[in-house]
Amino acid sequence: xxxxxxxxIERRGGFAxxxxxxxxxxxxxDPDDRQLLETLLESTEPLAADPGADRYTYVxxxxxxxxxxxxxxxxxxxxxxxxxxxxxxx
Amino acid sequence: MRDCxxxxxxxxxxxxAQTEAIQTSLLASGITTLQVAGxxxxxxxxxxxxxxxxxxLPGSPVSNPVRSTDITxxxxxxxxxxxxxxxxxxxxxxxxxxxxxxxMSSIHYGVRYDNAFWNGAQMTYGDGDGQIFLDFTKADDVIxxxxxxxxxxxxxxxxxxxxxxxxxxxxxxxFGAMFYQWRRKQTVAxxxxxxxxxxxxxAARTKGYACLRDMAQPGSRHxxxxxxxxxxxxxxxxxxxxxxxxxxxxxxxxxxxxGGRSWExxxxxxxxxxxxxxxxxxxxxxxxxxxxxxxxxxxxxNDINVYRGVDDxxxxxxxxxxxxxx
Numbered sequence: 458x459x460x461x462x463x464x465x466i467e468r469r470g471g472f473a474x475x476x477x478x479x480x481x482x483x484x485x486x487d488p489d490d491r492q493l494l495e496t497l498l499e500s501t502e503p504l505a506a507d508p509g510a511d512r513y514t515y516v517x518x519x520x521x522x523x524x525x526x527x528x529x530x531x532x533x534x535x536x537x538x539x540x541x542x543x544x545x546x547x
Numbered sequence: 548m549r550d551c552x553x554x555x556x557x558x559x560x561x562x563x564a565q566t567e568a569i570q571t572s573l574l575a576s577g578i579t580t581l582q583v584a585g586x587x588x589x590x591x592x593x594x595x596x597x598x599x600x601x602x603x604l605p606g607s608p609v610s611n612p613v614r615s616t617d618i619t620x621x622x623x624x625x626x627x628x629x630x631x632x633x634x635x636x637x638x639x640x641x642x643x644x645x646x647x648x649x650x651m652s653s654i655h656y657g658v659r660y661d662n663a664f665w666n667g668a669q670m671t672y673g674d675g676d677g678q679i680f681l682d683f684t685k686a687d688d689v690i691x692x693x694x695x696x697x698x699x700x701x702x703x704x705x706x707x708x709x710x711x712x713x714x715x716x717x718x719x720x721x722f723g724a725m726f727y728q729w730r731r732k733q734t735v736a737x738x739x740x741x742x743x744x745x746x747x748x749x750a751a752r753t754k755g756y757a758c759l760r761d762m763a764q765p766g767s768r769h770x771x772x773x774x775x776x777x778x779x780x781x782x783x784x785x786x787x788x789x790x791x792x793x794x795x796x797x798x799x800x801x802x803x804x805x806g807g808r809s810w811e812x813x814x815x816x817x818x819x820x821x822x823x824x825x826x827x828x829x830x831x832x833x834x835x836x837x838x839x840x841x842x843x844x845x846x847x848x849n850d851i852n853v854y855r856g857v858d859d860x861x862x863x864x865x866x867x868x869x870x871x872x873x
Contacts, residue, residue: 471662472689473680473743473759474772474788508667510696510707510715510787537602537657545661547679547754547771 462521464494468543472511479542483521490536497535498528507531515540590635591642592649593627595620598656598671605653605669619684623652623672626690633691633726634698637810638818643697650694654684663689665696678750679771686745691726692719703826710831712787717794721817724762725810735802735809747771762799765792778832778865794832797860801839804856812853816842836861840868 462483469476483491497504498519506514513532517539518525532540597620598606609615612624627650634640642648651669660673663683670693672683683689696719699705705715720742728738743759757769765774774792775781782789802813819842820826820835839857847853858868 469786470788472664472683472692472788473661474786506707509665509700510719511662511664511693512666513662545679547751547756 462519464539464542465518465520466539466542467516468513468540469516470512470514475545475547477543477545479544481539481542483519487536487538490538493536494539497530498526500528504529504531504534507533513540515543589641589647591631591647593624593631594649594651595623596651596653598653600655600658600674602657604656604666604671605651606655609654617654619654619672619674619682622684623654623670623690626684626687627652627670627694629687629730630691630694630726633729633810634694637725637729637814640698643694644701648697650697663693665693665700667700670694675746675748678748680746680751681748683746686743687730688720688723688727688742688744689746690723692723692742695719695722698722699821702822703830704828705826705830706828707787709784710781710790711829713785713790714794714830714832714835716787716791717798718817718821720760720762720791720795721798722814725814728808729810733808735806735813738809740799743771760788760792760795762795765796776864793864793866794835797836797864797866800860800863801857804859805853812847812850813856815846816853816857819846833866836866837868 463480464483464486465478465480467476467478486494494517498517506512515530515532515535516527517530518527593612595609595612595615596604596606597609597617598604609617609620612620615621615624631642631650634642642650653669653671656671656673659676661676661680663670663672665671670690675681675683696715699715699718705711705718707715724738724740724742728735740763741758741761744757747756747758751771755769756771759770759772760774761767761770764770765776767773772788774789774795776792776796778793781793798813798817801816802809805812816839820838823838823842825838826835840854840861843854843857862868
């Protein structure tokens, strides 16, 4: 069931304030990065925003047969390979 | 030679660490005046680190950035020094904390990273993807913008959401734009009032985008990130970079009405508001506007045009003077 998940990722913020988005199947992710992403999505602790300004924030939605889960994830803890899924459309 | 370089780097590291330790100790003692701290660091140290396309901060130290063959390292150093001079000469401010804090920049962050940020302690610059954005150190206003986030952190301490967030971003754009104009000795009439124009890559230019933001025309089609310019169009819950268009436009209108060079009068008014003891973390746009109106009246008692210019600017963006007083 877990392997059929698809992750929809939206990036917000940054100096430009431009949104970027993308999606990827769970089984296309590096297993370690996927595990980290799952830990972040399932965490019951609030994820503190990165300090400072102009940081990116990622809104990740996992959709699978069990439903949909959405979480805001600060840039500093986002697995880089997952972050690289998004593209900016202009 | 290699040993000498290693020793110099070690010495430089120790010196910076000592400066920072003394700064921390002074701050802990409540001693933050320029006069006292200025004895320690009348000119802040400027350091540059190379992330070498990783996301590990701060990266490896660049031993002599002013003579580096890496143009990005040299530019980060030179422009940061320019911002230091700008704040010292125009606003009598010694570094972002007004106590000579060492200014650290990390360059080549990430791979084709389309961003620059302030992380609460240092600046970080990406190389851009080369298509939409170029190297973020190419733009004076970007470096001025990021350092000003440090100034805001040590003064009003503005929050980073809703109206305080929009003010936080606007203050960075305002002082970034002023720094750009100051470096070129531009009058308000000569200035283009664009933010991020030097960042625009070929793909953005081809599509007609001249800048990220335009303080004169925040909603213009030539902006990659158009913004509202009037308070009636404020976006509840919007990104701070969206709603900052409203106070950005107010500053533009005030500076244009006052005339001359932006940092001489309008800039001093905005700086006085930002550093006012009445400025605070959750300040609204109306409260900030009231502080600028008060500063315009008290700083330029013999020139009523400054107050009129500031008052009219806020009124034109939908924040009239009867909204609040200080």
